[in-house]
Amino acid sequence: MKLPHFSSLYGRIFAIFWLTLMIVVLSLILLPNLDPRTQHTIPEPQLQRLQEGAQEIADELARDHGPLKKRLKRFTEHDRHKGHQLYFTTQDGEIIAPQGRNKALRNFITMADSPNSPKQKLYGRWMMAGPFAVPYQNDTLLMYVGRFWREPPPFFIRILDKPLQLLLFTMLVSTPLLLWLAWAVTRPARRLQQAAERVAKGEFEVDPKLESGPREFKQAGASFNQMVGAINNMVSGQQRLLSDISHELRSPLTRLRMATALAQRKQGESKELTRIDTEAERLEAMISELLELSRMQVNSHEQRELSDAHTLWYDMLEDASFEAEQCGKNLHYTPLANWPISGNPNLLISALENVIRNAIKYGDDTIRVTFSPRDTQLTITVEDNGEGVPEPELDDIFRPFYRVSTARDRSSGGTGLGLAITDSAIRQHSGTIHASRSPLGGLMVTITLPLSG
Template structure:
């Protein structure tokens, strides 16, 4: 059976309710026709057999002698031991034979007293049928037939007679309907959840499928798509603004550096001109890194693909090993397996490279990179034995432009954006990054990235 489509969630709930109610009503309506305990007609073949028996008894008692009651009594004793009993009454309902009280017979007589329309009804395990007419000396005698009902009660009768079984059947009937309702509701709910998860990973894309299903989810999906479009417009405007600012800042910076170079040619080298050129170069580098951070936040969802840890970072780590050896530093990497990772390869490589090169730069002579997997998460720990970072500043080093007052300060020439770029890349891949004190005495950076299936 195919259920009709309803645009509203409440409409679907009401549909399930009314369909369940309809099944109950149909069952109640059909119950009297199926319940042997209710009065109903006798099958035609069986009815003819009973009528023939009544006619045969009428012929026999017409040739017998004695009182009518005694003549009929011998027929009431016939086949009694086989669970078969005959009853005889007057057309006014007075019992002629057998003698004694019979509640089932008296009750049945009040409901079935017309030989033109004999009926049958079950009393416990005793099926009563009749009446069938016998004619004797212009007197009408009614015959009723009682027999033991050896068939088991119909299944639905057994169910209706026991409340717990009735409750169980009701649950079994309603469960498929409720499962259909839950399935119908869960589809748009899962779509909305998946769309929210995509947005959480930086994929700001509208999904037309969200605007289907029940009316309530359709409205929520339309609002969600409008929100995503508004965010895209806002990010696009921000990107255009940063591009314009970059162009406007780089032009005077370029002219400033050209003017400094000309001044150095004419006047020779001087501390003042060298300082101007150094600061201009640092400012240009800062603008480039700031734009890189902005592009990373805007375009992190692009060029995503499935890869593995070894393919991503093996070559970069080998280059870092070579660089460390050139600086007479010990660089070690734990086993790098092919753990499945999904994301933008360039961003993931750049994120780990920034941390590793910082460790090489600021570590004294030992740098360690360790990989391990736990609960479907890849953990990467980068340790060095440098001066490290004060404990109260560990959470601040990922802020843009933040620099500590130790060896990692302005004298190093950094802009304070490297770890901010790394943190943004890791966060855009649903990961985390933390700083702590290393067992080697320097800084430990711990990166956690979810593995794909």
């Protein structure tokens, strides 16, 4: 069987599984040897003391005379009040002293009956040890020692004896491993999520950090970076193509206007030549706006920077206010603050400027611009008191080359690209834009942009 490599996610899960299994196996092997309730050998210093005690008892029995049980009774009652108890049996396991039923002793005798290898075992709070040889006349007695176990049970014994504590202990041991596994899984996942959010905001940047971590996420990160690079090249190529086409169209258009001017000079003014010149002028204006749009959008995602609302729009608002005054109109705007905004400055300035200049152009005498920060977004409303836009056409004014069928038509001189440029710029910055009827009577355009944290 081929084992998974630890650099993969499955490999890490496999490693944790085997580590847990090894801990369980080692526990099953070692715990019985550490459990005092199982039979163990007696530590050497304690074994030596008990054997010396058994020899002293044998010496006293040799010096004293009288019934054996009476003499043994004196030894069995000597240290009982101190938490010790001596037991004496024959080599056949018959209890000589003390008399009475003793389940722990009888059980221990069946497992430890050779003085050549004394053992000890814990029964509740009573530790039994033995047997120890006590020579007596031509025979040998066996001595067992019982003492009260004053030490608290080992920690793992208390854990194993109580299921709830065992569950809590298991959770305590496994939690660090599970947290490490969760961290190892979610860290590259969070990186991938953050990269996807950046792409959604129009930031087509390759992130080398995505190609680190478990093998599965490393492969996904590499594919994601390839996708971002392909999108970047495709968008840039499309925008450059638009720019190149616009440039190429300007040359024949310039020659057409020159030819029209020469014709007017030779033949004089005529309605036909005037119409050709007017349409050529409009076409040139349209191409100029297309060039402006392409210049702003080519690699715009690579020209993002952190700025603030005051730096972005204050000068533009002051210029627009002056322009409105020259037209006999009033432009009012709420004070700007240093609200943080991340994006392409030229696109953001142009987007709001197009809306405001439309309001100045089509409003009667009042234009109002309102900035409203709320939580993590900034809302901007631009209103005028002009004729407005018919309700069915409110959603269409952001389409390229669309003109409203009433006042805002070809006779007004517009190309229908201004609001389309604004809509594209706002969407590139993860914002929204929509039009509605203004309380002032004209058009109200509402823009929302995310604020940078």
